[in-house]
Amino acid sequence: MARSRLAKIGTIHSRTSGLLRAGAMKEEDKPLWFDIYEAFPPKDEPRFDRPIVAGNIRDIFYEEDVIRAKFHKDHPTQPFLRLEDTSGLSQTQKFIAVYQQLLEEGVVEKSKLYEAAVSQVTGQAVRSKINKNQPVTETSSVAAAKEGKIETLNIDISNIFKDE
Structure with a gap:
C-alpha cells in the first residue's frame, strides 16, 4: 500500500487516494464509492480510534x-x-x-x-x-403430439454411445 499495510493507520479513503496519487492504482480501477465519498464527505472521519458518541438509541417500532x-x-x-x-x-x-x-x-x-x-x-x-396438489393437466403441445398433429422423433438413446 502507499502508506502502510496496517488497517489502523489512515482511513480506507486516505489509503485509496494515496494509491491513486502514487500511480499504484489506475484511474479505471478506482472503486465506485470513491467519487461519491469525495463529493459528500462524512461529518466525522470514519477512523477506528474515533471516540464513541454517547447517546440514547431510540427504539423504532411500527x-x-x-x-x-x-x-x-x-x-x-x-x-x-x-x-x-x-x-x-x-x-x-x-x-x-x-x-x-x-x-x-x-x-x-x-x-x-x-x-x-x-x-x-x-x-x-x-x-x-x-x-x-391437484393433478397436472397436459400442456397443449403434449396433447397435440398424442393426437398426431405434431411429428415426433423416435430416437433410441442406447445407440448414442455405441462405436460405429
Missing part, C-alpha cells in the same frame, strides 16, 4: 410490529418466506395486510381481530396447498 411478533410467537412453524411462492408476499406480510384490512373495515371486534386475521390467512395457505 404499529404492526407487536402483531407480527405475536403471530410468529403463536405460529412458530409458519415460514417467514416461501421460496416457491411467486406472489412476492410472505405469509407474515399477507397476515399484516389482512389484519389492517379488517381493522379499516371495522367488521370484526377489536378483541377478535387477531384471531379473524389468523384464520383467514391460514385458510388461504391451506387452499393454496390444495391447489398445488
